[in-house]
Structure formats: C-alpha cells, structure tokens
Amino acid sequence: MSRIVAGVAGGSLLVSVPGDGTRPTTDRVKEALFSRLESMNMxxxxxxxxxxxxxxxLGVESASRGAKSVELVEFNDKAAAVCQRNAEMVNKVVGTKVVRVQRSKVESFLERAAEAGVDQWDLVFMDPPYPLTEDELSLVLELLGPRLSSFAVVVVERSARTPEPSWPETLERFAEKKYGETRLWFAEPAGE
Known part of the structure; x- marks a missing residue:
C-alpha cells in the first residue's frame, strides 16, 4: 500500500490500482525524488x-507539499477512478480543489491543451507504462515542450534497462539517478 510521504496529508494511505497494469513508484524512490525537488524549490x-x-x-504528493494546481492524466478506466478517489482525499485534507483528474490519452490531452492555450506547467511527472515505445515517448516530450514554464522540471521515470529518452530540441537533460530497477531522468527547457 502506497502512502503520501510528507506535507499536510503526510501519512495518508493511497488507494492502489487493482491488477498489474500499472507500476507504482516505490516509497523509497518517491522520498528521494521529492527531497530533490524540495531542495530545488519545485x-x-x-x-x-x-x-x-x-x-x-506523484501528483497528490505534490498537492500535499504545497503545489498550486495538479492535473492527473490517466487513460485506463480503473486507474482514472483510483486517481479520482486519491484526488478527492487530498483535496479534502488541503481544503480546496487543487487536484483534478483528466481521463484521457496523454497525447490527446496535450494536443487539446495546446489548442486551448492552457497555462504552462512548472513540474511534470512522466511514468509511462514500460510497453510505451521510445518513439511514442519522444512524441509526448515534443508535445510537452511548448507547454512548460521557463523554469520547469520534467521527470521521466522508466525501467533502468531502457535507454535515455530522445529529448526534443525544446528540452535538455540535466540529471539522472538510478534506484534499483528504476531510473529517473530530469530535464528542463533548453537554453535555461
């Protein structure tokens, strides 16, 4: 069972996605990741x-630690329902609707956001399913680049056995860290 590590909802248990279609970020990786993000004031x-x-x-952990707004994007019906339950729990503890859930394919969500002129994001987590190809991941990173604030951080979580993502011209990697079978890549807008 996963939990919120810190912040106003720290210690709260999260509902997990039933079945084996998702790969939750371990508490160890989450603690290390958020420690780094806090040191960066992100x-x-x-x-x-x-x-x-x-x-x-990852999104509800951000809300617990003071994020202004959080969008959870998930296409799988069961996972999106779990996102909604976890979002409602954190929103109740925080006292305002900080977390919103979008049941959508990631590519479709980003294309709609671009068309609607949605505000830019400061922190992006990407923990795609392992079967997602490197080409598909590259497309998402390309769609994401123009939707980022100038000081944004993008965190891509993948298997330690997968190659580094192919970064579009709008993004450049500034760090990576391996935790057992998990590898995190950190990127920022190019030229920043």
Whole structure:
C-alpha cells in the first residue's frame, strides 16, 4: 500500500490500482525524488502535471507539499477512478480543489491543451507504462515542450534497462539517478 510521504496529508494511505497494469513508484524512490525537488524549490506554488498518472501518487504528493494546481492524466478506466478517489482525499485534507483528474490519452490531452492555450506547467511527472515505445515517448516530450514554464522540471521515470529518452530540441537533460530497477531522468527547457 502506497502512502503520501510528507506535507499536510503526510501519512495518508493511497488507494492502489487493482491488477498489474500499472507500476507504482516505490516509497523509497518517491522520498528521494521529492527531497530533490524540495531542495530545488519545485513544489510550493507550482503547477504540476502528472502524465500516465496510475494511482496519481506523484501528483497528490505534490498537492500535499504545497503545489498550486495538479492535473492527473490517466487513460485506463480503473486507474482514472483510483486517481479520482486519491484526488478527492487530498483535496479534502488541503481544503480546496487543487487536484483534478483528466481521463484521457496523454497525447490527446496535450494536443487539446495546446489548442486551448492552457497555462504552462512548472513540474511534470512522466511514468509511462514500460510497453510505451521510445518513439511514442519522444512524441509526448515534443508535445510537452511548448507547454512548460521557463523554469520547469520534467521527470521521466522508466525501467533502468531502457535507454535515455530522445529529448526534443525544446528540452535538455540535466540529471539522472538510478534506484534499483528504476531510473529517473530530469530535464528542463533548453537554453535555461
């Protein structure tokens, strides 16, 4: 069972996605990731986007730690329902509707956001399913690039055995970290 590590909802248990279609971020990886993000001042007041959200654990952790707004994007029906339950729990603790759930394919969501001129995001989590090809991941990163604030951070979580993502011209990697079978890549807008 996963939990919210810290913040106003710290210690709260999260509903998990039934079955084996998702791969939740372990508490160990989540603690290390959020420690790094806090040291970079990337949580309080930020606009967060959690793509391939699964249970929404990264997005709701951000809300617990002071994010201004959080969008959880998940296409799978069961996972989106779990995202909704976790979002409602955190919103209740926070006292306002910080977290919203979008049941959508990631590519469609980003295309609609671009057409609607949606505000730019400051922090983006991408924990795509392992079967997602490198070409599909590259397309999502390309769609994402123009929707980022100038100081944004993008965190891509993949298997430690997968190659580094192919970054579009709008993004450049500035760090990576391996935790057992998990690897995190950190990117920012190019030229920043």
């Amino acid at each position: 949580l309080a007041g930020t606009r967060v986007l959690d793509l391939y959200a699964g249970s929404g654990s």
